[in-house]
Amino acid sequence: MSAKPTVIKYDNVEVFGNQPTPFLTISNDMIDAGRYGRWGQSSSITLEGQLTGQDYNTLLNNADSLVNGFSKSFKDLTVSEDGTDFTFSRCKVESINFSESKLTKLVDYTINLSRYSNFTGTFGVLDPQEKFSFSRQEDDTATLTHEISARGFATGTRDGLTNARNYVNSISGWNNQIAPKFIQGSSLYSNAVFPVLISVTENIGRTDQTYSLTENYIIQEGADSKVPTSVYGSITSNETLEDVVDTVDIEVTCRGGKDFTMDQVRSHAFSLDMHDEAIKISEVKDLLITPVAKTVDEDEASNTITIKATYDNDALFIVDNDEHGLNNVSNAYLDSTVSMDSDEILDVITFSVSSQIIGRGNSAQQWTNKENFLANNVASVDSVQAGLTFSDDLTSALRREAEIAYSRVFGATAASNFPINKKPSSVSISKNEYANEITISATFNNKDTIGEGGSGSLADMGFGATADYTVDVTPSIRQLRPNASCTEDGHYIIYDLNAKNREKVAIQLNVATQGYNYTPFTSQSPHVSAPATADARSESVADVLSNRNLRITNAIAPVANAILEDLCAIWVNIGHIDTVLDSESQDYNQTTRAYSVSQTYSQDSYNHTMDDSLQYIPVTTKGPF
Known part of the structure; x- marks a missing residue:
């Protein structure tokens, strides 16, 4: 134990040894952290003393020993006096200074330490x-x-x-x-x-x-949750008395900063209702929902997306006469040209309609809208107006274009009395993706067609049909048979059998139609009757015809039956018991909606096809041949 009344240790080492104990002074200052108040206490500790030595080398070694004792900072300084210890923890060595000296006997020194204590804030x-x-x-x-x-x-x-x-x-x-x-x-x-x-x-x-x-x-401002910010930039509106169409350009910038990913910024940007904002700012109330043009610029470095859109109120994209364009709005429409060719001899007018599909949006969006218009076969309504429909198929739309031209040139009376047939003579579609063009062409005429005009069951069915038929009659001919002579070589005798073969009547009927309001024939396969036999005579031809309605379950049946009945009334002896249905076949093409039926009858001589005198073959009695 040291004999000194006062002992000073640093890092638990009595660094001054046998040297005189230095004089120790402490200065405390409060740390004021502004709005945080009293933060802690700063203390400055000074040790001032003298080192002694017999000669230069001894004094220099003592100085080195003192420096080595305070070579580390943030150690505890302990002062022991009269049995009481005072500890100053975590002292930082600020400096060690020696006065100028020849290092002969004495040298003055000053050691400055600092420390922090009594923290109410964050220590350190x-x-x-x-x-x-x-x-x-x-x-x-x-x-x-x-x-x-x-x-x-x-x-x-x-x-x-x-x-x-x-x-x-x-x-x-x-x-x-x-x-x-x-x-x-x-x-x-x-x-x-x-x-x-x-x-x-x-x-x-x-x-x-x-x-x-x-x-x-x-x-x-006004946000109810943390989302990417959206700032609407320049908005320009082109409204003049001369222009039929008003246009509004709008721009919005969405910034996600460091709080959102690019995908989140993109999702938020695309969810914004730019159409509604354009109406509010421009006060053009009838802007169509689908923009004419829309561009998206993405800056991944700043996590920013800028969307620019142009809206207008082009009435060509408004359907069903919706004057404000807020209900039935289409992304595409038909731009049609109509030409007419009148055949004065047949009194038939042919209408050629060529319609190009015009779409909204940029080049890619236009092509998508055009294809959707074509694929859906209807004027598709914007998805925002879900639930509204515009059920007018393309061929009907082209026919309507022809009807408008028909009325303007020939008058409404002619167009009403001799209407354009619903079924086109031809339809063609031309698609050129490189030119961004889709063109639909159709040809119509107003020639008489079954079921197109007038009233009654056929007209009520809402479709037009064309029919063609053939009737082949193989007449009943007196039967003559040649036979060799029994008495003279090389001579033949023709015998009259005093009998005729049965007359054959073959009827082939083809009916083609394009239905609009009926359900296509899909559920039941065509029925083919078995060839008639002797027992079939119990079923009259009239019964066969009447039962066709049970076997043919598509909308063409009434037309085909009516024509077939008329043909049989002329060429077939329906009321005779010897008239027999030998064969029958029918075919229905669901794709072309064409129906064909063929029947073959055998009967006694009914159709007068040649004179009896022509049925004999003149025979010469002169021989040899």
């Missing part, structure tokens, strides 16, 4: 600063700048810079610290705001152990 952190700056913009947004800085000192195994960085990062970000009154916040969450972090700037001072962050935010 000094000079904390935090500042919020708000600025309201003209685009219904506000900017927020959050500045944080601190100076650190070493604690334990952590250096001062680490302590400063940890402290600054712990209070970075946004947690509804300040909600300024001049910024419109959420109406649902007590006027809270939802800033989106745009950028972060970091400053490091390694020499003075300082660290600072500057966070820049953008606030969407």
